[in-house]
Amino acid sequence: MPENHDHQSGAEPSTERLHTGSDQRSSEPERDVERTTRIPPVPAADEGTQRIQPTAEPESDAERTAQIAALPTDFSNFPIGETQAIPQVAGGWSAAVPPQSPAQRKKRGLIRAGIAAGAAVGVLALLYVGDLALTSGTVPRGTVVAGVAIGGMEPAAAESALKAELGPGLDQPVQLQVADRSTTINPADAGLQMDWSATVAEAGEQPLNPFTRIASLFSTREVAPVSHGDRDQLVQALEQTRPQLDREPAEGTIRFEGAEPVAVEPVTGQFIDVQRATDEVLTHWAEDGPVQVPFTEKPVSTTADGVQRALREIAQPAVKSPVTVRGEGKNATLAPEAIAAALRFEPGVEGGLKANIDLPSVIGAVEPQLADTIKPGKDAEIVLEGGRPVVKPSTDGIGVNWDKSFERLMDVLRAPQNRSVQAVYEHQPAKFTTEQADKMGIKEVVGEFTTGGFEPASGVNIRRTAEQVNGAIIKPGETFSLNGHTGPRGTAQGYVESGIIQDGRPGRAVGGGISQFATTLYNASYFAGMQDVEHKAHSYYISRYPAGREATVFQSPSGASIIDVKFKNVSKSGILITTTWTPSSITVKLWGTKQFEVSSQTGERTNPTQPHEKVVPPGEPCSPSKGSPGFTVTDTRTIRDITTGQTRNETQRTRYEPQPIIHCGAPPA
Structure with missing residues (x-):
């Protein structure tokens, strides 16, 4: 390659622009033959600033070849505060550009971001002002009343829409719901009337907050219908619904279908809160679906698990097989159906049930079978015979002490085997004796x-x-x-x-x-x-x-x-x-x-x-x-x-x- 020469003179050297086939020309006339410019390699940072000068030798008619040294990828070594000549590349040209520090680059980015943000704010401000002008005097966007969308309407139009959509159904019975129970009341009997203008007014005016306005484009806002009613009249109507909505608490128990025990789960009591219910009905009676009536709950002491435990441990073993009642010379049988009829259950500990025996029921099932072994007593009587009182003597008897006979019956009913009890006989004197009658x-x-x-x-x-x-x-x-x-x-x-x-x-x-x-x-x-x-x-x-x-x-x-x-x-x-x-x-x-x-x-x-x-x-x-x-x-x-x-x-x-x-x-x- 041709050797590079620095052009030296006593004056400060100048930087000459390089031209490679461009339309631009230097102020000095050039020869018809383009010059070939030699570009020296980029010096290291400590070599000082180099200026690129064209050679004085004429070039051939052939196209000039610009030999350009490879540019460094790391500009951190460039001197700061001095002008660095940037060579012409690939048929273009480059002026000398001062290198920038990181702080300068950051400042320039912030300026550009500020300009962009200002432009965006300006656009949004224009949109906000335009939206205010377009929606002024209308119902706020996204407003829904009992399923009827009235957002963006003029108040009069909103009232008309509500009347058209909701009005025809307002004379229909209002359904009240309490848990699994429901009933209805007649709006006229309860003194309920809709206030359409107050309902629209309740929706308010267009919000000024820009974020709220933007959110209204993608959401809805429920507004409860405003109604008027005679509160005392409504309270009286709700009181009349108590038989349908109130429920007394019911403890869990076990009932029998023949000899088959069936668990009955407990049910908590519920009683409507009339004053709170009045508020709810006044607010929601015109909406679709039943009005959920507030109520208070009355708990029970038994639990579903406790009832199941009693079913397994008491009821089912009790009726698994009959019980034999051993009498004097004759036995009686207490069948599973009779046991089921005599069993009584009441709340016990830990949510369970306690079982008892209804003694008259058991006696009624067994006594006829042991009648031949019992000698009933008879009280003295005073009757008229021949127009005068006469004493009919008393007679002592022999009977069964049923309390003693069945005092262990519950233990026997729980046992899978040896299911029998002994009838206890005793002497039973008359309650009103002959001697007492004579006296x-x-x-x-x-x-x-x-x-x-x-x-x-x-x-x-x-x-x-x-x-x-x-x-x-x-x-x-x-x-x-x-x-x-x-x-x-x-x-x-x-x-x-x-x-x-x-x-x-x-x-x-x-x-x-x-x-x-x-x-x-x-x-x-x-x-x-x-x-x-x-x-x-x-x-x-x-x-x-x-x-x-x-x-x-x-x-x-x-x-x-x-x-x-x-x-x-x-x-x-x-x-x-x-x-x-x-x-x-x-x-x-x-x-x-x-x-x-x-x-x-x-x-x-x-x-x-x-x-x-x-x-x-x-x-x-x-x-x-x-x-x-x-x-x-x-x-x-x-x-x-x-x-x-x-x-x-x-x-x-x-x-x-x-x-x-x-x-x-x-x-x-």
């Missing part, structure tokens, strides 16, 4: 009373009560209760419906007429000198009864005593009650040893109260009545003890209400 001193009538004038149906009930009371014995110091002695008086006990009149309206009730027997019994005890413990007169006076000396009785539908006739035996002898019934009368007698002489004095009727008139509308059942005035009356009982000669007076006051005058239909002019 009662029941030998004569000490008090009696008779009433009559009842209708046939009432007569049936009076007769049934007389049958139950006949033969009752009251020991000295004991108290007799009519309701307690007869127990419930329903159709199952042989009582029938009979006619009654209540404020002029005829009706029927089971047990009607019992008050006539109560009045008869009360007067019999009155003249026998018994102590009055409880009695109540009728509200209206009934003419077939003595004024101020009569009684009524009443029981609830379940047989619980509400109004009763009670008296205490204060004599030294026992008292026997006998009854005599005819189709037109009832007589009650008390027998004992006469100890008291009794007389009655009824006072004048005072404080009369005139009846008011009452009209029963036409077409309704009615029993006309002329009515009768109310009044107050006193009765004085004088009792003389014939054994001591002592006398005492007892006075009671009775107030009767006037019976109304009943008109059927329009009253007379």
Whole structure:
């Protein structure tokens, strides 16, 4: 290669531009033949700055060849702050470029990034302002009310859309859901009404926050419908749903299908919270789907695992095979079905169940089989023969002590083998012996009373009560209760419906007429000198009864005593009650040893109260009545003890209400 020469002079050397076939020309004229420029190798960093000069020798007509040394890939050794000549490469040209430090390069990058960011912010600002202008006065984007999208609409249009979509269904029953139970309420009955304008207003205005506006492009916002209602009216409607939504807690147990035990898992109780439920219904009643009603839960003490444990460890072994009851000369069998019928379960420890035996059920299954080995006892009786009391003697018996016989039955039921128990026999004396009956001193009538004038149906009930009371014995110091002695008086006990009149309206009730027997019994005890413990007169006076000396009785539908006739035996002898019934009368007698002489004095009727008139509308059942005035009356009982000669007076006051005058239909002019 040609040797490189440095052009030296006393002046500062200049850098000459290199041209290789370009359109650019130097200021000096060149020859037709292009010059060949020699480029020296790039010196090391310590050699100083080199300047490239063209050779002075003319070049041939042939194309100049630029010989360029390889450029370094590492520019870190370039001198900083000086100008470095960059050679021309591959037919182009290069001016001298000052090298940059890392700080300069970083600053330049930051400037470029700032310019780009500013441009982006400007674009976004323009978009934001434009979006504000386009959506001004409309419902915020993404707003949904009960499944109806109203975002971006004018308020009036949003109201119209809600009315069109939701309005037709608002008169439909609203479904309420509590766990696995549901029911419905009528919106009109509950006072529920939709407020469309308030619902749209609830959605608010277009947000100014740019991030919120951007998010609204990709999301929805639920707005609850706004409704109005009479809160008290809604509370009343929800209270009426309790039977359908509330649930009493039920402990787990085991029931039997024949002799097959079945586990019954516990169920917690649930009771609706009416006040919170009112808020929920007001908020969500117009939405699709049922309203989830808030409720409180009442836990139970048993668990599903505890019930299963009792099933495996108690119930299934108990009915696996029968149990033998060994009697004297004869055995009885307690079959699996009888065991199942007698088993009772209640909550136990650790969520489990505790088993018990219902003794009467077991006795009922076994006793008939052992009847030949049992000799029943018999209590003494006092009966009338030839019109006088006669004592029928008592008899002792031999029976089974069932408590002792079955005290180990639960252990036997758990055992897979040796399933038998021994019947324990014992002597059973009479509870009311012949000696006790003889000492009662029941030998004569000490008090009696008779009433009559009842209708046939009432007569049936009076007769049934007389049958139950006949033969009752009251020991000295004991108290007799009519309701307690007869127990419930329903159709199952042989009582029938009979006619009654209540404020002029005829009706029927089971047990009607019992008050006539109560009045008869009360007067019999009155003249026998018994102590009055409880009695109540009728509200209206009934003419077939003595004024101020009569009684009524009443029981609830379940047989619980509400109004009763009670008296205490204060004599030294026992008292026997006998009854005599005819189709037109009832007589009650008390027998004992006469100890008291009794007389009655009824006072004048005072404080009369005139009846008011009452009209029963036409077409309704009615029993006309002329009515009768109310009044107050006193009765004085004088009792003389014939054994001591002592006398005492007892006075009671009775107030009767006037019976109304009943008109059927329009009253007379």
